[in-house]
Amino acid sequence: MGKYFGTDGFRGEANVDLTVEHAFEVGRFIGWYFGKEHKCKVVIGKDTRRSSYMFEYALVAGLTASGADAYLLHVTTTPSVSYVVRTEDFDCGIMISASHNPFYDNGIKLINDKGEKMQEFVIDEIEKYLDEDKKNLPYATKENIGCTVDYAAGRNRYLGYLMSLALCSFRNMRVGLDCANGSAWMIAKNVFDALGAKTYVINNEPDGTNINTNCGSTHIQGLQALVKEKHLDVGFAFDGDADRCLCVDENGDVVDGDAILYICGKYLKNKGELADNTVVTTVMSNFGLYKAFDAAGISYEKTAVGDKYVYECMSENGYRLGGEQSGHIIFSKYAATGDGLITAIKMMEVMVLGKQTLSQLRRGFVSYPQKLTNVRVMDKAAAREDADVQAAVARITEELGDRGRILVRESGTEPLIRVMVEASDPDDCEKYVDQVVEVLRKNAHIRK
Template structure:
């Protein structure tokens, strides 16, 4: 069991459980570890928490002091950092976020060069360094010192990628969005409206202190009211870093992660695109989901709670769809 890193990164109250020195040392280690044989490049994103700027600066200082270049996507989503890490050939990616937690918490999520959660053996080495047990890392000097690069273009490219996935226009649809005062506060509206939808948006006025505060996927009642009072066709609520999504139908009925998994599973099976005819769930999924899968002739596997374990099962066994009741939905190619 890791001392600092859980299934979703190093998380805790900012400058208490997770402080700026931790962030600096993580940057120092990653810059040296991935820069052993070449100039290391790392992409960094963050959500809207006030402490995110502090951690971004500390990570950047650590990386550049070890000779790595830090590419800053600024406020963006965790999936976007994963995508850009993979497609733009970064050595690793970092997302600064505590997901659905309140503003005073923050976290550091680490991704490998494939945009997946960083390997445990690397995490173990980071923890040794944080505890002062690793070898001393020399400072880069002269032209070897790294640079910080504005990389908002990466976020914009990810937005374009999401738009390209749509198979039809959303013209005529009226969609409610709850952005949790987090990472999607500008992104979600622009994506849906580019596809032709009319949007009504809440949770899109972040001030650094109100992320997930009575809004977003963990406070779905606000979106339910928005959809029913405005007679919208559907609504989507994200968490602070947008790696979770919960939906609401036109009647205000909540469509949680289990129901979303069923909808996607049935859709993919009907089109013969559900590899191994299997969906990966966690032990927290509702029994009703399994009864529905049985009726549809869809197999399933159960893992421990955590999207990390869901993805590990998917990758090991070649499954293409998995997720959690909380709204983590994972597609694999």
């Protein structure tokens, strides 16, 4: 991770950590970098945060000042930007979003011409440019100045693509959708209505400040209540930019990313479509997932946390399915990034064609008890590398033995240390997480 860009773009509080000047300069550099030999074309999407418009205009100003043409998808999902970039003639894409973060944060996600997260060597060049004292890039003049193009048509083509992926009608299926007051607020209902489902939608009235607020994949209780109250077949919860999806089964129980990987992994294996019989996970996946995969005869890979690393492993080895417990699920046959709507469509496919409920499909997967605490700290690296913290982790690892595990890591997108313990005894999870948090507090790492 660099000074500005983490595992999922340049993210921080709007006009505090990430300013309009930053956005303008990122636009300036991208327009110049990709426009050295031809007229640069960049497609831009944004989520529903109030600050997204501000950053959109700043990026457009920078891009056009460097001679690039900016194509605006307006409010849309991160996966739609990826889709448009990889299927049409664009040099790169930009998504303005802080994903699941609160409304006052925002971010700039950069996507390469293949629809993947931008290469690190390009990010490194942008980092160097942002730290220069003198911004000496040439300005475009006369007819070389870039223009702005309304490109809502690109978003509409993405909607058509989503609908084309459904292998069956969703008729007679009662589906709940929690759109997190974010990017999916219109798209999700349009897709599921068109595919024949009876939809019940919540949190689809964004006002610029309510994105992710007690809703969506990070606050799934509202969707659970809706599914139980309306006796729905299934519910899907998205995050702010709709690259994540978590599910709720017909009983109101949460089906997280690990369970989705298990269900879809078995489905693809049975169809003979699970490449190399392998699913890609991260180190945060539950012990229970690996136990279930072993029982099902499915192999697995483990990567560092971040859908970026999951996709890299998939791309390098030709794997077809991978993802994170948080709901970033990648079907590499259909997308180069996590796509919450594709995940929902494919889960519907498994249910409808298999003629099983979601609770029936997840049988065979039992999660180990887990405790995850996010600790807001002053300095992530200093907190994680603290000798007392490392000593506590080593002691707990030894005490747990083969009964569980502890993982202490830095968030790639927020000023957090994540402390996670899995164990056969839930009391051990609570006890050991508290012990590490107490060391962080005692050594004055916790931000007040």
